[in-house]
Amino acid sequence: MKPTKTYRTPDGLPVDIAIFTIRSRTKPGNYKTLADRRLNVLLVRRSRSSEAYPGYWALPGGFSDENETLLEAAYRELKEETNVDREVRIEQIKTVYYPGRDPRGWMPSVVYAALVKEEYLLNLAADTDADEVALFDIEEALGMKLAFDHNDLLKDALAFVRAQMMTTTIAKEFLPDEFTIRELYQVIRTVVPGFEEDIANFKRNLLATKTRQGLIEEARGEDGKPMTTDRNSNRPAQLYRFSGYEPRISIYNSGMF
């Protein structure tokens, strides 16, 4: 029941944001080869001793104010930390509070995850203020002792992104509009290492069949000719794009519903 009470207006709701990106590193070698991809997360460090966890790395965050939505606050955070101002997918993960989660007192947190293309983060260091900002391999970040309960929050955000990776087409947030089968495959595996498939079958499963819409389709130029790329190999590879079909899957019928 909503008790009758007089409200003291709080200053704003804390918002923390796990900013994920996939970094590609081209392997050295005499031949063109597939880049290494690693899932990274952006962390910040505040050294001021006025902070509760001085010197600890933490998820970036701040206070939403009463003149903005929570999502707007998340975008503002993203902008402040990375100077990224473009169309970026941001998902609300969860809201947490439990007694003692912040030594300063009553402090809930609304956690968001942002999925950012690597290219958008090129000028990362340049655009942030005096605080330290860096990208970490996700495994490394999970192994660090982060400020507050940010290890838990990061774990939750990661689980969310993993689940989304398998059930939606967020893979596109980490890929250019046109991509090769192996790039897509690699992005999925980067986020969900357990995923493993025969590439040939993988591809066949994604293209349209007689009874099923395709998740992806061949990219064709204006002339109607198939588009290819040789960025990953000497032999040019067909480019694909997502078809726009977003299947809704179900455990109760093996098809879509």
Next chain:
Amino acid sequence: MKPTKTYRTPDGLPVDIAIFTIRSRTKPGNYKTLADRRLNVLLVRRSRSSEAYPGYWALPGGFSDENETLLEAAYRELKEETNVDREVRIEQIKTVYYPGRDPRGWMPSVVYAALVKEEYLLNLAADTDADEVALFDIEEALGMKLAFDHNDLLKDALAFVRAQMMTTTIAKEFLPDEFTIRELYQVIRTVVPGFEEDIANFKRNLLATKTRQGLIEEARGEDGKPMTTDRNSNRPAQLYRFSGYEPRISIYNSGMF
């Protein structure tokens, strides 16, 4: 960036909860027949003119305090509204805030959904306080003008429950441990009307096959004999239970991963 500021501690975070149940109504007639099932949601009405929306129906809600978790607050709400104190599945849906959502000022809300078995709600009226409490057919509730933005919150909670219904075994929250195929089918259809399958194929898809684990399995008594019920029909029907297998589905391979 977390600004350095002094915190005024808020009173607590508002929590609203959409309490869903499926009500069965046995159809009159000379022969035993499948009960009608309807998805219902619990709403409350506060008439005090001190309220912001006096006389409007609303999702039950209240303030979490700094000595409890948000989930505990949701369970407390559930208990206060329905006197249900048992194992009930509660899911956090989302947290909302935008300027102007509450005329009284800065007022976010953490929204939960609870899935409650009908039997638990038998003594509903008896156990609540002076405020009006009632169950509404979901369609009816969506058609009403609810207090605040509760129409939106309800819609979100419903969408969440529908998605979960198709991708997890929450159907069990609305069923006894042992159920017939048609009961399960009916529960799913009650929540997701678009779902439609040939019952024979539906059943075959849920049982184990040579290459796939079963979602459900035949219920057998201690003597090893198949358990049946005649609650829906004159001819006894086989009872089933969920096997405990929770498939994780993916759009990238038609099997599970």
Next chain:
DNA sequence: AAAATAGTGTCTATAAGACATTATAGA
């Protein structure tokens, strides 16, 4: 030729979907 990725082809078991039919029990 070597290296690396790209792409094709084929075979088989299986299960999905459509549909028809039979069974059971009580009124």
Next chain:
DNA sequence: TCTATAATGTCTTATAGACACTATTTT
């Protein structure tokens, strides 16, 4: 005999999964 649900059976066809093989381009 009627009503309602329960249960079984069958046929066809697509396709998932396994695996082997060929192709292309640059160094």
